[in-house]
Amino acid sequence: MPIQNKRVAIVGLGLMGGSLAAALKTKHACQEVIGIARRSETTALALERGLVDRATTDLRAVAMADIVVLAIPVRAIIEILPQVGQLVKPGCLIMDLGSTKASIVQAMAALPEHVQPVGGHPMCGKETSGLEAAEPELYQGKTFVLTPLQRTSAEALGLARELVEATGACPLVLGAERHDRLVAAISHLPYLCACGLVMTAEDLAQGDEAIWKLTSSGFRDASRLAASDVTLMAGILLTNREAAIEALNACQAQLHDLANFLLGGDEEGLRTALDASRERRRRVFP
Amino acid sequence: MPIQNKRVAIVGLGLMGGSLAAALKTKHACQEVIGIARRSETTALALERGLVDRATTDLRAVAMADIVVLAIPVRAIIEILPQVGQLVKPGCLIMDLGSTKASIVQAMAALPEHVQPVGGHPMCGKETSGLEAAEPELYQGKTFVLTPLQRTSAEALGLARELVEATGACPLVLGAERHDRLVAAISHLPYLCACGLVMTAEDLAQGDEAIWKLTSSGFRDASRLAASDVTLMAGILLTNREAAIEALNACQAQLHDLANFLLGGDEEGLRTALDASRERRRRVFP
Numbered sequence: 116m117p118i119q120n121k122r123v124a125i126v127g128l129g130l131m132g133g134s135l136a137a138a139l140k141t142k143h144a145c146q147e148v149i150g151i152a153r154r155s156e157t158t159a160l161a162l163e164r165g166l167v168d169r170a171t172t173d174l175r176a177v178a179m180a181d182i183v184v185l186a187i188p189v190r191a192i193i194e195i196l197p198q199v200g201q202l203v204k205p206g207c208l209i210m211d212l213g214s215t216k217a218s219i220v221q222a223m224a225a226l227p228e229h230v231q232p233v234g235g236h237p238m239c240g241k242e243t244s245g246l247e248a249a250e251p252e253l254y255q256g257k258t259f260v261l262t263p264l265q266r267t268s269a270e271a272l273g274l275a276r277e278l279v280e281a282t283g284a285c286p287l288v289l290g291a292e293r294h295d296r297l298v299a300a301i302s303h304l305p306y307l308c309a310c311g312l313v314m315t316a317e318d319l320a321q322g323d324e325a326i327w328k329l330t331s332s333g334f335r336d337a338s339r340l341a342a343s344d345v346t347l348m349a350g351i352l353l354t355n356r357e358a359a360i361e362a363l364n365a366c367q368a369q370l371h372d373l374a375n376f377l378l379g380g381d382e383e384g385l386r387t388a389l390d391a392s393r394e395r396r397r398r399v400f401p
Numbered sequence: 402m403p404i405q406n407k408r409v410a411i412v413g414l415g416l417m418g419g420s421l422a423a424a425l426k427t428k429h430a431c432q433e434v435i436g437i438a439r440r441s442e443t444t445a446l447a448l449e450r451g452l453v454d455r456a457t458t459d460l461r462a463v464a465m466a467d468i469v470v471l472a473i474p475v476r477a478i479i480e481i482l483p484q485v486g487q488l489v490k491p492g493c494l495i496m497d498l499g500s501t502k503a504s505i506v507q508a509m510a511a512l513p514e515h516v517q518p519v520g521g522h523p524m525c526g527k528e529t530s531g532l533e534a535a536e537p538e539l540y541q542g543k544t545f546v547l548t549p550l551q552r553t554s555a556e557a558l559g560l561a562r563e564l565v566e567a568t569g570a571c572p573l574v575l576g577a578e579r580h581d582r583l584v585a586a587i588s589h590l591p592y593l594c595a596c597g598l599v600m601t602a603e604d605l606a607q608g609d610e611a612i613w614k615l616t617s618s619g620f621r622d623a624s625r626l627a628a629s630d631v632t633l634m635a636g637i638l639l640t641n642r643e644a645a646i647e648a649l650n651a652c653q654a655q656l657h658d659l660a661n662f663l664l665g666g667d668e669e670g671l672r673t674a675l676d677a678s679r680e681r682r683r684r685v686f687p
Contacts, residue, residue: 238617258614287614297612300605305623308594310678311655317681319586319651326583327685328544328573331524336622337591341682345675349668356663363660365605367653369597374649377642382635389631392596395603396627399613 118277124149124180126195128161128170130241131212132186133249135282136166141251144281151176160246177202182278184235185211190350193222205229208271210278212237214298214347215355216262216291224264231271234262234291236298237284244344252283259284262291299358304366306348307359309340404563410435410466412481414443414452416527417498418472419535421568422452427537430567437462446532463488468564470521471497476636479508491515494557496564498523500584500633501641502548502577510550517557520548520577522584523570530630538569545570548577585644590652592634593645595626 123145125132136148150167151174152158158170169176177183177199185192185199192213199209208231213219216234223232239257241248259279263272272288279286289297312334320326352359376385409431411418422434436453437460438444444456455462463469463485471478471485478499485495495518499505502520509518525543527534545565549558558574565572575583598620606612638645662671 238615240617240619257617260615287611289611293609293611294615297606297609297615300602301612301615301620302617304601305598305620307656307659308598309623309682310675311652311659312591312594313678313682313685314655314674315590315648315652316586317678318655319648320583323579323583325573325575325579326587329524329546329580329583329587330685331526331543331588333526333626334587334591335686336625337595338682338686339622340619341678342686343679345672345679348675349672352663352671353666353668356666360660360663362601362605363656363663366597366601367656367660369600369604370593370649370653370656373593373597374646374653377638377646377649380639380642382639385638386631386635388600389596389634392599392603392627393629393631396595396599396624399599399616400621400624400628 118145118274118281121145121181121274122147122149122179123182123184123278124151124177125167125184125186126151126174126177126199127185127187128152128157128166128246129186130244130246130248130253131237132184133161133166133246134251134253135184135186135212136161137249137251138254138282140166140168142281149176149180157246166249174198175202178204180207182208182210182274184278185209185213188347188350189213189215189219189354192219193354196222196226200226200230203230206231208233208274210235210275214302214351216260216294218354220262220264220291224266231268232264233267233272233275234264235275235279236260236262236294238302239284244347255283257284258287260294261286261288262294263288295355296358299355299362300365303352303355303359304362306340306343307352307363308366309338312338313341404431404560404567407431407467407560408433408435408465409468409470409564410437410463411453411470411472412437412460412463412485413471413473414438414447414456414532415472416530416532416534416539417523418470419447419452419532420537420539421470421472421498422447423535423537424540424568426452426454428567435462435466443532452535460484461488464490466493468494468496468560470564471495471499474633474636475499475501475505475640478505479640482508482512486512486516489516492517494519494560496521496561500588500637502546502580504640506548506550506577510552517554518550519553519558519561520550521561521565522546522548522580524588525570530633541569543570544573546580547572547574548580549574581641582644585641585648586651589638589641589645590648592626592629593638593649594652595624598624599627
């Protein structure tokens with residue numbers, strides 16, 4: 116089952132798909148990388164940069180592949196899955212790189228019996244999108260979540276692992292619901308907070324433009340995710356609504372607690388909370 | 402009134418004071434830089450690294466200076482000001498680098514008539530503190546807020562501007578209350594949100610350690626400020642309580658609005674909010 120003998124078709128050549136293609140090509144990990152994109156400008160650029168062996172705007176090219184990776188926004192994945200299921204050859208591994216997993220895994224469950232679906236979510240990215248931003252090292256050392264279905268064979272999961280490892284990433288098998296709950300807190304909430312920070316600053320400044328001269332590296336980093344692609348993020352949030360709402364509510368409660376410490380002049384309570392978050396952050400990023 | 406002929410005493414040789422000393426020394430901006438620190442290890446290190454011309458643990462050394470810069474935490478500044486006011490020579494410019502200004506300016510108003518006080522707040526820093534982290538380029542290109550008092554002479558404010566410009570920073574004169582209101586939103590809130598993010602993740606994970614494997618550069622940057630020095634930050638927050646509470650409340654309201662868009666499945670409302678924050682962020686950091 117070595118991935119070296121496999122043809123990999125990547126549907127979507129944006130930042131994630133393009134970087135996956137680049138990683139596989141750079142490391143000569145598989146027999147062939149086929150890039151599929153909507154626009155011919157994108158396929159031309161992918162060929163020009165040597166990120167793929169072949170490129171086409173025709174989705175039917177997935178029929179040639181042993182592994183199909185859907186590297187498009189979450190809702191586009193759900194929409195395209197039935198069609199891809201009809202096109203691929205029997206035994207084909209169908210993976211995706213979508214940022215939420217429960218709704219995708221649910222859509223994968225309806226695929227024809229003869230294909231092997233596995234959900235996937237690499238924990239990397241940038242706030243810039245598009246093939247221009249793609250780079251072979253994007254996945255290096257990053258966690259890459261795999262969410263197999265009940266029906267997924269051990270062999271198919273093994274092949275998915277191989278693909279992940281070929282990119283330099285570290286596979287982590289999780290249930291789809293567990294994944295979605297955890298990423299709501301660790302990924303979607305940071306994005307929403309970044310947006311909230313920018314909107315709060317704008318709101319409180321009440322037109323006083325001096326506020327933007329006071330930004331330092333702290334605000335820059337804390338707000339960085341607000342520059343993310345809105346279409347992509349809206350799709351992610353709307354396919355993980357419950358968990359995202361839970362995370363937003365929990366965060367409001369934390370901010371409320373902090374405000375209460377300040378309101379009561381409770382320095383000890385404030386310090387205990389700030390110390391705890393500092394310690395936790397230092398354990399995660401030593 | 403050229404700063405070249407002035408002796409500058411810097412009280413506190415941490416990240417900010419040490420970097421100020423380093424900038425002045427590197428650029429040969431003034432006649433002499435005198436470093437004053439509590440611990441002899443710090444004065445020894447400052448001398449060894451060539452950040453100061455002289456260094457001492459004796460606060461009375463401020464008597465030699467034409468300009469005294471208090472580079473210690475906000476509440477320590479308020480505490481030490483009366484003593485410094487007694488020690489300095491007539492006409493001495495007393496500045497500070499504290500992150501909140503109203504309470505400091507209030508304390509400065511009680512200084513002897515014969516000194517010239519000006520509040521200061523350079524909009525730079527790092528999440529690492531201490532003299533070890535000091536660097537001459539820290540102030541380069543950053544906004545440095547000056548909050549003169551009613552009693553501050555134009556000459557003293559001019560000298561403060563000169564000092565700021567000598568470090569490579571850009572002076573911005575603001576009223577203390579206006580400064581405090583704006584930095585609550587643009588600086589203190591990002592810190593509190595970073596802490597809130599870390600605590601929310603810990604809270605929602607409910608002991609599921611897998612969550613920390615899912616951190617990407619997004620969470621890393623969004624939570625970076627949570628690693629800040631807690632004593633420093635508690636002092637800042639507790640001397641700017643009202644504005645910090647207002648910012649926390651406003652941010653909760655923003656997160657509440659975002660949750661409501663998700664709850665109602667209001668994609669248009671959600672996108673409008675996310676687009677607005679993205680556009681604003683891009684205007685601030687093109």
